[in-house]
Amino acid sequence: MKRSILPYMISGIAALLVSSGCGKGFLDQDIPGRAPLEEYYKTDADAVTATYAVYDLLQAEYNWGWGSPLMVKTLPSDESNAGGNGPADQPNYQALDNFTFESQNQAVLWIWRVNYYGIYRANQVIHRVSGETDLQKRLIAECKVLRAYYHFELTSLWGDVPLITELLQPGDYTATPRTPRADVYAQLEKDLQEAIPLLPLKSQLAPAERFRASKGTAQALLGKVYLYQEKWALAHAAFNEVILSHEYDLEGNFATVFSSAGEFGMESIFEVPFSSKRNYDWGNFPWSTFRQIESNIHVQLMGPRSDFYTKAPGDSLLAGWGFNLPRPKLYNAYIAAGDVVRRTATVMSEAELKAAGGNWTAPTAWDYEGYFQRKYGSFSNYTNGPVNDLNFGNNYRLIRYADVLLMAAEAYYRDNKEAEARAELRKVRLRAGLPEITASGNALFEAIVNERFLELAFEGHRYLDLVRWGRAVTELGPLGFKAQKYELLPIPNEDVRVGNLSQNQGYN
Template sequence: MKSMKFIYIAILVVFISSCQDEFIETEPQATILEDNYYQSEEQMFRGLIAAYDPLQWTFADGAWSSSVMLGEIRSDNANAGGDPSDGDQPGWQAIDDFLNTSLTLESQAFWKKGWWGVYRANLIINNDKLSSEVIDEYKAEAKFLRAFYHFDMFRTFGPVPIIDHVILENEYSEIERANLTELFEFISNDLEEAIPLLQEAKYTGSLAGRVSRTTAQALLGKVYLYWADLANDDPNLFDQAATHLNNVITSGQYQLVDDYHQLFAFGVKNSEESVFEIQHTNAVPSDWGGAEFIDGNMMTQLCGIRGLCSDHPEYEAGWGFLLPTESLNSHFLDDDAYRRTASIISATELSTDGCNVDLAEQNSADFDGYFQIKYANYKDYTAPNGGDPVLQKDPNQPVIRYADVLLMYAEALERGSGSSGEAMEHIDMVRERAAGPGDNSGNFRDTQQLMAEEGLTLLEAIWYERRAEFAIEGDRWFDLVRSGRVDNNLFSAQKASNLDQSRIYLPIPQRDIDNTGGSLTEYPSAELFN
């Protein structure tokens, strides 16, 4: 296997984050030579926290960075939004309209934080000075993180280089994209090696957010699902996805939250449904001078309701990005209203609460009359230890929920050699919860009834469910890409005119193409997917 070596930037220093009262309360505090630092389990743990840290970044390289935005605004679920001018975050507008280039700062920011994560993970994985069961577990967590960062960047940029150690400047010219098989073998091997060494039980309390065995099994199942899709619907790969996802289900560690609305309610974090969740906190004061190191989640302010009146009882105004489309609103069937009202809200619905929205403040080209409320800008957010309150809002970001495990398992069964009946049983678990709490028999149609009455195949029923269940959570575009359903008819005529196969993935930043002398290409070639 051709294993390319890569690092975002070759340096001999790393920010080491301190372990405070909680695992996620990290603050870069020192610049220490690598060779002199990792000398104890405590130092390795702090280095591990540093490898987790880029997951939190919502700002990098002078631009806002969000996997949720990248996974939604390129799809039929949402538009970029912002203020009515053309100059409000033009990078997000370009990404939304398939007009982004290798100089677009927002995609460059996502690229940067991914490779910083891999770099820091490699420092842990390749350290051979310490040996113990604890160190083995830290290295397993770092392997999970290295796999996750690779996978996340693959979904965004296509096949990327394989990074397995720190590379110095004289190796830059060797950097090139791996092909699909090489990359997915590398990712799956990292996860397979990590699984037996990770803690079996889910982390809770002050250590919530660390990955456990089932976290890695869930990600591995998702990786195999993508791999199967992109490998011409390989049934053997779908079967492998089902095996790993079933391990999560049979572990008994997770269950669906009873009330769908509670998943994104104020203050709800690391619920019984959370398999992998990016942690945020308001405990560490942040200001604009160090925006790259904020521990809050800027999604709430960025994507809050623009032009909202100041006396709304729950929400305060935000900057109006990530605007749901009419296509998403109309996707929800009549008996799916409860799930819709936990995901999006219309300007009309806000007005009925006695609070009008100033429509003149909306980006008219992107505004279909709806706002997202999964990352609601609640008035109850506080900055207890100082800093700018705008930067301190701290909802976590769900990455894999148990509902995702159930629906991925159902899809893997249906597309592999599994039972359609078993697949429907797992879909029904998600559908029944979506109907609402309490006596919902009048609202709940099981999958078989849904298929018969709506004229859907089982696979189409799964796709319906995924779009409704995970609306505004960052998976829609990637689901469309992996399943070959990106179609110009999903978009407005203007946006569709910019879309072709070369725009499916974001371009690699120009500065890194230049640093490699052109061996790293802007877009992936078709041959890399063979």
């Protein structure tokens, strides 16, 4: 059973914490009733409710329309095509896939907004909760981790971004400039370093609270912040804290990681829960009151398109709406590596579908190149009626142990510690049934690059990896990527105008 975050957002605190509307800037939010806001956050119960409201934004996948952080980070990669019914089906996602997106892209707008809403809520707790009790100290620490996570999402995708660490007044909303990325990272380091001593170990969390940030969450995120700055020694030291804590391990079977049995399991460091127990149907699904959505509607979006798909009798992968279709490059990478274990849990070919007794009737369907995504698959055991399409409960894994091991391997390699790099790489490969890597020099780095491609497909890492490695032009250029533009997303046009923010290079 999943713990639902949203019920803790009682209507009063929800109204106080965030309000939104068309035509407002990135922080230009109405705050109805300033006196009630200032009177809140006095008790431990207030602080808990407000902190859960900060977590709630991690679930925001549908916001005035389709705007999934996972999709926005995956579609510009070489892992998949947008898919759907055609070029006019979810045009914001199509544009991300084709590198035709500009500053008016609504999916880009909403993940920008959602991250700043999360920061806004985190700042309320950090500055308004007194910290007089041990619980309050811990909650403030959690909100510093969450504030760091939301800021990291922003700066990794947009570069220089407004760094918001205080409770701004309405007049400050249009006078908050973009902060240099290096200064944003410095603040994230500070937040995470302050939070780590106050956070519990994962093993100290009650099962129903495993969605909350632990010491390992903060250490892993700190390592990632260092890695993105090329602070190699600090990065592998932070990752080593996670490894040596013995709080985490690789699941014995790769397929378990993304199964219901793997939710908040030994490999999970930071995970977002969704619920299959809301009994949504076409009459009560909260499309217009989107923050009441607790199922993972994007899993339905990513299922094989129902017009053309018949599932195999022994399989549980249900039909969906046909988005996030794997490219042959990914499937072929598994074949070249002899990687059967991860391939079968990540991607399925049309030939494999038909061999198992299923069928696909549209070889020329839009964006279809012969493959289906299974990692965040639309499996029948993840959903409940009355309408299966609307009730998928697949959790998203934001940080998992295999990623930490591979980031540690990269940091060790860059710091001229190749033996240590091979040791971390070996752990991930052995779980996949592959031999250890004995290479050194550039061949070792190429092995790390490929391992991340195979292990982390469809998890939102590949595009950012290629950009930070300087490989985006080579790998993504044939798909439409242009240098000096698509290394960053555009600042949403609405916030360029209303928030007086400068635009990233190359965008209108």
